Amino acid sequence: MRTTYFRNSRAVSVSQTQILGHHRHNTDSSCEDVLFVKATDRLLICGIADGKSDAQYGVIGGQVSLETVAQYLENSNPDSIKNHPFPDEIPFMITISLRKRLLDLAHSMNANFKDFASTLQILVVDMLCNTYSLIHLGDGCVIGAETNGHISLMSAPDNGLTAYQTWLTTSPNAISHLRITTGSLEQKKRLLLMSDGAVCFCKGRNIPHHARALINTGSAEELLQYLASSNPTDDASCIVIDLGDAENP
Secondary structure (H helix, E strand, C coil): CEEEEEECCEEEEEEEEEECCHHHCCCCCCCCEEEEEEECCCEEEEEEEEECCCCCCHHHHHHHHHHHHHHHHHHCCCCHHHHCCCCCHHHHHHHHHHHHHHHHHHHHCCCCHHHHCECEEEEEEECCCCEEEEEEECCCEEEEEECCCCEEEEECCCECCCCCCECCCCCCCHHHHCEEEEEECCCEEEEEEECCCCCCCCECCECCHHHHHHHHHCCHHHHHHHHHHCCCCCCEEEEEEEECECCEC
16 A cells, blocks of 8 residues: 655655564464554654554554554644753653553553553654654664665664563553654655564664665565565564655655
8 A cells, every 4th residue: 555645845655564474374363563654734654553462452552552642743843852952851751641541541441551562663754844753662663765875774673681572662661762763854765664573674783685775776565565475473564655756756
């Protein structure tokens, strides 16, 4: 699925996919990743949440978490994160807002708060100022491709002592692991958000050579087909954001 948004002189195209991990094929399980895409007059907000496997309502928690953080960002001035006089307050404000929604949800469903656990990553593209803000918690990752062909890991997976450990929206110390970064999109041509199952693109801090070449020159459709053909063990989701101009979308 691909959608193109035109703002000012730039076209922003979004493509996305979800792949069920092959370890679930012989079960009745569904994909535990949640994707979120929303466009306003000024902002494009894209996000992925990965519900914790043994959390009964991880998918619901992931959806609510994405909606809550997206609403917080939409209600804030797009420049407020970058220019906030006390940047250390922002993770606190986001976490408080997020936890309140999850606690209210747990109460309304008579469920345990930790049953709504998920990772979280949201990328906000300010199409007026040509800048981005990134909110990231957990073992997903975000990759950027620049117009000069350089591929960079904009936000690496955050694991614990092992690759199977990470920080979730319900983790006691989540606030200290909630990353917030901002930057210019002037030299960026493509952004990729991925859940931890997309190991063909990124495993730890390693982006394989073939993946780098494909990210640099392949179409969004080729990228998503490559992910599907990798037959991921875990659920794998990807959102591809292509940044062009109105004359060459």
